[in-house]
Amino acid sequence: MIRPSTTFFRHEPRRSQLVNELWSAQRRDGYITLQTMEELSKSLDVSLIEIQGIVSFYHFFHTKPTARHVIYLNNSVVSKIKGYKRIREALERETGSRFNTKDRTDTFALFDTPCIGMSDQEPAALIDFYPFTNLNVMKVREVIAALKAGKKAADICDQPNDHIRYLPPNDNTIFFRPYTAGEGIANASALTPKQVIGIVKTSELSGRGGAFFPTWIKWDGCRKEAATPKYVVCNADEGEPGTFKDRVLLNREPGSVLEGMIIAGYAIGAKYGIIYLRAEYRWLLKKLEDTIQEFYDNGLLGRSIQGIDGFDFDVRVQMGAGSYVCGEETALLESMEGKRGEPRTKWYFPTQRGYLQQPTIINNVETFAAVARMMEMGINNYLNRGIPGSPGTKLISLSGDVRKPGIYEIEWGMSIAELLQRAEAVDPYFIQLSGPSGECISMNQKNRKISMRDLMSTQDIRCGGSLMVFNRQRDIMKILLNFSEFFLKESCGICTPCRAGNYIIHKKLQKMAHGLATQADVEEIHQWCDIMKETSRCGLGKTAYNTPLRAIEEFSEYFSEKLEDAANGMNLKFNMEEAISDYEKYKV
Ligand code: SF4
Numbered sequence: 001m002i003r004p005s006t007t008f009f010r011h012e013p014r015r016s017q018l019v020n021e022l023w024s025a026q027r028r029d030g031y032i033t034l035q036t037m038e039e040l041s042k043s044l045d046v047s048l049i050e051i052q053g054i055v056s057f058y059h060f061f062h063t064k065p066t067a068r069h070v071i072y073l074n075n076s077v078v079s080k081i082k083g084y085k086r087i088r089e090a091l092e093r094e095t096g097s098r099f100n101t102k103d104r105t106d107t108f109a110l111f112d113t114p115c116i117g118m119s120d121q122e123p124a125a126l127i128d129f130y131p132f133t134n135l136n137v138m139k140v141r142e143v144i145a146a147l148k149a150g151k152k153a154a155d156i157c158d159q160p161n162d163h164i165r166y167l168p169p170n171d172n173t174i175f176f177r178p179y180t181a182g183e184g185i186a187n188a189s190a191l192t193p194k195q196v197i198g199i200v201k202t203s204e205l206s207g208r209g210g211a212f213f214p215t216w217i218k219w220d221g222c223r224k225e226a227a228t229p230k231y232v233v234c235n236a237d238e239g240e241p242g243t244f245k246d247r248v249l250l251n252r253e254p255g256s257v258l259e260g261m262i263i264a265g266y267a268i269g270a271k272y273g274i275i276y277l278r279a280e281y282r283w284l285l286k287k288l289e290d291t292i293q294e295f296y297d298n299g300l301l302g303r304s305i306q307g308i309d310g311f312d313f314d315v316r317v318q319m320g321a322g323s324y325v326c327g328e329e330t331a332l333l334e335s336m337e338g339k340r341g342e343p344r345t346k347w348y349f350p351t352q353r354g355y356l357q358q359p360t361i362i363n364n365v366e367t368f369a370a371v372a373r374m375m376e377m378g379i380n381n382y383l384n385r386g387i388p389g390s391p392g393t394k395l396i397s398l399s400g401d402v403r404k405p406g407i408y409e410i411e412w413g414m415s416i417a418e419l420l421q422r423a424e425a426v427d428p429y430f431i432q433l434s435g436p437s438g439e440c441i442s443m444n445q446k447n448r449k450i451s452m453r454d455l456m457s458t459q460d461i462r463c464g465g466s467l468m469v470f471n472r473q474r475d476i477m478k479i480l481l482n483f484s485e486f487f488l489k490e491s492c493g494i495c496t497p498c499r500a501g502n503y504i505i506h507k508k509l510q511k512m513a514h515g516l517a518t519q520a521d522v523e524e525i526h527q528w529c530d531i532m533k534e535t536s537r538c539g540l541g542k543t544a545y546n547t548p549l550r551a552i553e554e555f556s557e558y559f560s561e562k563l564e565d566a567a568n569g570m571n572l573k574f575n576m577e578e579a580i581s582d583y584e585k586y587k588v
Contacts, residue, residue, distance in 0.1 A: 013356070015338040018051075021040065030066055067097075069108050071109065073088060073091060073125045074125060077478075078400055079119075081470070082122040086136075090135075098110065115240070115242070116131070117238055117243070118160060120405035120407075127143070127153040127157065128152075162406075166408040176252070176253070181298065182306065185259055208365075209238075210435075215363060218363070230360065232273040236277045245395040246366060249365050257372070260367070263371055264361060268361060270313070270359075272315075276320060282319065285317060285319070301314060325343065330346070331343040333362070343494070385412075389451065395407055398419070398466070401474070416467075430555070432466075432479070432547065434462070484505060487544040491544075492540075497528075498536045512562055522563070525549070
């Protein structure tokens with residue numbers, strides 16, 4: 001089967017290729033030159049200032065020369081507790097460079113980045129976008145020496161361990177059952193599109209990216225739209241710190257993800273699929289491209305799939321360029337159209353006007369894999385797993401203070417306590433569910449069951465895909481500050497409540513960390529959270545402060561101690577060292 005262009009469909013406007021073109025230019029020149037931007041401005045008929053605005057939006061684009069090797073060290077909270085500081089110092093020592101700049105020989109440039117999807121093997125870094133995991137000082141020395149000796153990062157990088165730690169007993173795994181490409185498609189194509197959507201409805205499958213929106217509603221809405229072409233988009237922009245389940249699926253079972261997209265195309269009447277792959281997972285691109293090619297070779301992509309007249313579907317991969325907010329579906333669409341990844345105002349659902357204003361469904365990697373598997377194994381078999389109201393299984397990325405970090409495929413209904421016990425959690429104290437935008441709980445809630453029903457039952461709790469465990473040695477304020485700094489940097493800034501609120505709350509938390517906050521500061525945090533929840537355009541602003549608010553309630557003893565010290569004036573002393581800590585930054 002002849003495969004169309006690997007980078008774009010013939011009918012797509014060239015503007016949709018802007019991010020890919022910027023990547024090519026950066027790979028060629030080492031950075032995005034003014035000349036490149038001027039040329040793109042002319043050829044795309046887009047103002048230079050707009051091109052510059054797009055380039056500046058994405059973390060991984062540089063407008064100044066970098067170096068032969070560009071290193072991004074993960075500074076997420078799990079990396080911090082696993083030795084980030086030591087590795088940062090080792091990198092500076094071995095490369096002779098400082099963070100946010102490059103060494104004198106232009107060999108190494110060092111940067112921080114919030115999460116590269118390796119929380120099960122921290123500290124970790126991307127070197128020239130290839131993964132290096134479980135770093136220690138000796139390993140840093142060896143890797144840098146090898147690069148200095150002329151080795152390529154691609155040849156010496158790690159193959160990240162998939163660490164699948166737990167599968168449901170009695171062969172009840174859904175995602176990691178033996179896989180034969182095409183079985184799900186064959187079963188689905190024997191049904192009508194409506195019947196396929198009916199099965200997805202019966203399965204109660206809901207968005208596995210964390211939003212839990214019923215999948216069938218999106219599909220049915222898109223199917224009913226008359227406009228064509230329609231698009232199926234796979235959101236592989238897994239950017240929530242602590243989450244890495246999609247990385248494992250894409251690495252281990254890319255065919256099932258692809259197959260879920262093809263089934264979706266059949267169900268909604270779409271002929272085009274696009275995988276939006278986060279830049280941090282660029283090392284997975286070849287595997288994805290190879291799998292796509294295999295599907296073409298085996299008649300599972302292209303024209304008349306499995307010999308069925310009119311069942312046509314093509315897939316291509318679109319690279320991201322470093323932006324957490326692009327995980328929000330409308331921001332992702334903007335990015336695919338070659339724009340800044342700023343969330344859209346919600347006049348239309350993407351199912352009505354999505355990519356290029358055409359009907360589009362956007363689902364998460366795990367959601368598509370679940371569809372392929374339920375079609376292959378049969379809906380009744382699928383429904384045998386889990387609990388009423390939450391059928392099936394769920395992938396959880398588990399990391400932090402546990403002896404067995406990795407992927408846990410649980411049947412819905414497993415308690416937090418059992419999951420922690422299986423992961424051999426070490427003195428668990430502060431548990432973060434669903435990443436920084438999720439919620440934190442203490443061990444008082446360990447008996448709650450992980451399910452999709454938590455809005456109906458206080459005995460249950462939702463978990464979008466990650467669980468980070470922190471023991472009593474970890475300072476809660478440091479965890480909260482890491483999260484708030486993350487949101488502060490990742491807010492796209494288009495709406496004031498999110499832009500200002502993130503800054504103000506971050507400052508309040510810093511004040512609290514220093515023991516200088518009072519009850520009035522806590523009240524202000526509450527007020528800002530209310531404003532952000534009510535008026536922010538997208539989920540980032542609406543959820544950024546879930547965790548501090550929950551932490552203040554859940555760990556009240558810890559916080560009342562902090563507030564008491566301030567009320568007693570215990571910490572009102574001048575700290576010279578801290579006051580001049582950013583002296584270096586402003587030195588002329
Ligand atoms: Fe951007 Fe924040 Fe507004 Fe979302 S809520 S659109 S991230 S400013």
